[in-house]
Amino acid sequence: MRILLILAVICSVLLAEPIASFFDGSDSRNECKTRLDRRLTGFSGLLYSHSRYGQEPYNSSKNCVLMLVAPLGYNIRVRALQFDVTSTENTRACEKDTLHIFDHETTLDPESYAPARIDDITSPGPIIGQFCGHFVNRILNMSSHNALTLWWHSNPNGSSPEAKGFKLHWGSFRVSKTGNCVTGEFSCGNGECIPIESACDRFADCSNGEDLIRSRQMAANCQNIELDPLTSVSGLFVLLFSAAIMLSLCGLILFICCLCKCLKNTIPIKGATSHITTTTTTTDYKPEPPQFYPPSPPKMPPPSAASSYTPRKLHHFDAPLVPSEANVPLSMRNQNHYSGNSDMNGDYTYVRNDVQRNLL
Known part of the structure; x- marks a missing residue:
């Protein structure tokens, strides 16, 4: 939709512009003619020295x-x-390249392509101006009737390679005897009236340039003009309305950003729920004191396989008392068994160590 609108605006601007013509063009409508065989009819137009002007x-x-x-x-x-x-x-x-302007002494019919008199073929009227040199935005001349003839000639060896040529704008006007313009005309304010079509372009058709004032163009209901928001009320309204829309959009974007930031802080992140739950549940949990575990005893190397030691059976537990020990007290007998006998002491030590290792 936006592209169609841009194309419509471009087409409207192009339609509002005067028709461009060339003294020396490449098509049949702009061929260079040496006689009064070529006419341009209308309210206004642009005229270039050649088709490659500016290039x-x-x-x-x-x-x-x-x-x-x-x-x-x-x-x-x-x-x-x-x-x-x-x-x-x-x-x-x-004396070299020159643009000549001739006036016509009679009124010509714009719909007739035949000259009014036979001598108009060679002599359109008195010459009223010839121009060369360098200048910009300058009125060259005006006609006394509704026709002018332009003659452009350039010398074979007199043209400068840096000369660009010229761009002319021609327009129609009339001087009102009563000072008022009729319907379909634009009043220049100095007694001149121009067609309303000429007042709605970007070129000055009035001698004082009144038709380039935007407020005057809008009062004349010109549709194809460029609005200046600094010099027109409607343009200022459009500017303020656009600024209000932009501020509203910026405020909405900031509100959405703040809302997203708040939601990001309150909503848990996926994958971090279990961590948060574990942290909150373990804050009130009181761990029990660690239990005491005694250190493990050192590992004792197993007896060597090459050892020829074989546990012997303790016979003193089962053997009868020796007569010589019969009268010995029991405490003395035990002392003799556990401390005096080297073999028994060794056997007891092995058995005790073995029992202790099994218990552990």
């Missing part, structure tokens, strides 16, 4: 004649928007 210098050795015809009741004014033609030191007498 290449104008062509040398040209002799082109063109007639401008406005509707009945109007005069023609020619303004040079850009003019860059080779000149001599005496610019008043252009």
Whole structure:
């Protein structure tokens, strides 16, 4: 939708612009004519020295004649928007490349392509101006009736390679005897009236440039103009309305960002739920004191396989008392068994160690 709107605006602007023509063009409508065989009819238009204006210098050795015809009741004014033609030191007498302007002594019918008189073929009227040199935005001349003839010629060896040529704007106007303009016209404020179509473009058709004022163009209901928000009320309203929309969008974006930030702080992150739950549940849990575990005894190496020791059976537990020990007290007998006898002491030590190891 936006692309269609842009295309519509571009088309409307192009339609509002005057038709561009060339003295020396590449198509049949813009061919260079040496006689009054070519006419441009209308309210206004643009006229270039050559079709490659602005890209290449104008062509040398040209002799082109063109007639401008406005509707009945109007005069023609020619303004040079850009003019860059080779000149001599005496610019008043252009001796090299020159643009000549001729006036017509009679009114011409814009719908008839035949000249009014046979001598108009060779002599359109008195010459009222010849121009060369360099200048911008300058009114060249105006007609006394509704026609002007332009003659553009360039010398074969007189053209400068840096000369760009010229760009002209011509438009129709009339001087009102009563000071009032009729319907379909734009009042310039100095007694001149121009067609409303000419007032809605970006070129000055009034001699004082009143038709370039935006407020005047809007009052004339011009549709294809560029609004300036600093000089028009409607443009200022559009500017303020656009600023309000932009501020509203910025506020909405900030609100959404703050809301997302708050939600991010309150909603647990996926994968971190178990960690949070474990942390909250273990805050009130009181761990029990660690239990005491005695250290493990050192591992004793097993008896060597090569050892020839074989546990012997203790016979003194089962053997009868020796007569010599019969009268010995029991405590003395035990003492003798556990301390006096080296063999028994060794057997007891082994058995005790073995029992202790099994218990552990």
